[in-house]
Amino acid sequence: MEVTIEMKITGVLVSAFSISVLGASTVLAGSLSTDALRLSEPVEMGSNYEVFGDPMPNKSAGLSLIDLIEQKQSHLGKEVRVSAKITQVCQAKGCFFIAMEGEKWARVTFRDYGFFVPTDAADSLVLIEGIFSEVQLSGAQAHHYQTDLGSSSRVAADNPSPEYSIVASSVLIHTQR
Numbered sequence: 001m002e003v004t005i006e007m008k009i010t011g012v013l014v015s016a017f018s019i020s021v022l023g024a025s026t027v028l029a030g031s032l033s034t035d036a037l038r039l040s041e042p043v044e045m046g047s048n049y050e051v052f053g054d055p056m057p058n059k060s061a062g063l064s065l066i067d068l069i070e071q072k073q074s075h076l077g078k079e080v081r082v083s084a085k086i087t088q089v090c091q092a093k094g095c096f097f098i099a100m101e102g103e104k105w106a107r108v109t110f111r112d113y114g115f116f117v118p119t120d121a122a123d124s125l126v127l128i129e130g131i132f133s134e135v136q137l138s139g140a141q142a143h144h145y146q147t148d149l150g151s152s153s154r155v156a157a158d159n160p161s162p163e164y165s166i167v168a169s170s171v172l173i174h175t176q177r
Contacts, residue, residue, distance in 0.1 A: 036120035039093050053115045054129075054170040062127055065101035069164055072134065080132045082106075082166065086117075086124050086173070090148040094119045098149070099126060099166070106132075106164035107145065108171070121173050130168035137163060 044051035049059070062081030084099035084106075094116035096109045108128055110116065137145070 036118045037094055037116075038118045040115040040117070048176075049172050049174050051170060051172045052117055053110060053168060056127070056129060056170045056172050059127065059172060062129075065099055065106060066104050068132065069104045069106070072132075072164070075132045076134060078132060080128075080130065080166065082128045082132075084126055084128065086121050086126050088149050089117060089119050089121050090145075091119055091150050092148045094121070096145070096148070097121065097126075099128060104164075106166050108166045108168050110171075111167050111169045115171075117171060117173065124176075125174040127172040127174075128166055128168050129170040130166040133165045133167070134162045135165050 040052055042050035042052055043055050058081075062083045063075075065082055065084040068075055068080060068082050082099070084101045086097045087100040087105070088098040090096045095113065096107055097117060099106050099108050108130070111130065
């Protein structure tokens with residue numbers, strides 16, 4: 001009878017331990033999937049902003065994204081300073097984001113793949129310095145970008161029209177501290 005009681009107590013303890021380990025791993029897994037990735041550290045920080053990439057000594061507002069796109073012929077292939085809002089960020093590692101103003105948008109990537117932005121930067125106001133262009137994505141590129149944005153992407157992967165792009169050398173993200 002004592003062996004049976006000891007076996008029952010051991011079984012209860014093992015079950016309790018297994019449940020607590022399972023519960024802890026579930027909590028940890030859940031927290032890991034919702035944490036933002038920050039694969040690059042800011043090169044500058046202020047009370048309400050972080051700068052990624054090159055330092056940005058001039059922090060004055062840039063051209064609006066709407067004006068940039070409407071006046072694209074005078075800006076294509078040139079260095080621009082643009083103010084917009086980040087609507088989506090690559091969730092794989094923060095290697096690009098979608099900047100939007102009104103119905104106009106541009107994909108922002110980073111010069112030489114040299115820095116990234118935090119994956120939780122969506123809904124932040126941003127100041128971008130970089131080279132502006134108009135590009136035609138292949139179907140594979142569009143699908144890759146769509147996948148990295150997640151299933152709730154507002155930018156259609158099969159959009160046959162060219163998209164606007166800024167290859168940024170510096171990105172200032174306004175923070176809500």
